[in-house]
Amino acid sequence: MSAPHGKSAPALPDIRLELLEDVSPEQPPGFLRLVRRRYRAHYPDGSVSQPFVYDEVGRKAIDAVVLVAHFARDRARHVYLRSAVRPPVAGRDPARSPMGEAGTGGLWEVPAGLVEPDEQSEAGVQLSAARELHEELGFDVPPAALHPLGPSTFPTPGVIAERHFYFEVEVNPDTRTEPALDGSALEHSGRVVSLALGEALGLCAAGAIEDAKTELALRRLAERYT
Secondary structure: OOOOOOOOOOOOOOOEEEEEEEOOOOOOOOOOEEEEEEEEEEOOOOOEOOOEEEEEEEOOOOOEEEEEEEEEEOOEEEEEEEEEEOHHHHOOOHHHOOOOOOOOOEEEEOOEEEOOHHHOOHHHHHHHHHHHHHHHOOOOOOHHHOEEOOOOEOOOOOOEOOOEEEEEEEOOHHHOOOOOOOOOOOOOOOOEEEEEHHHHHHHHHHOOOOOHHHHHHHHHHHHHHO
16 A cells, blocks of 8 residues: 555665575465575665575465454543454563563454455455454444555564554444354453553553554554544
């Protein structure tokens, strides 16, 4: 997605990557796969690097939607968060942390989910967001009710080419049902909470909400509604 009209970033150096060879190892089918490629870099002055190998993570459904469900009450905007257990966070070795930590792998997040291979269109991405809203929070709304919340972003471009697409939707709290969920063991016993947007942003500032996509989505929502 391009930058907003009338705005552009500083020009990037013209560095071109030449793919020499895909040397990804044989591996059994799984949710993620290691992608290993050999490249050469071509620089603006005409020079060329030595061949080098770069590892990344691949996935069949590469992109994801991130959505904020919100409502107005008592002259304040409120947002929904749900708990998530993230095994990579739970498995962090405290001895390797430069600041020390004692996390359990649990995070508060806004709903998010993968864009499936048959949803590779603007309408498909919106449909994906509506599906995730129903599965994770229990709100059943038409896809057209979800509105883009700023441009897409690359959350971890050094590791995976995943792009996040952001949406916001105003909901009626009285219409929320029990989330359908996806049957994952990690979603069982999860909690859904609603907080005032200002309180949620305060928790981000205090480090109590540590998920980066969640803070970005909340900040974008605050810019839109204040």
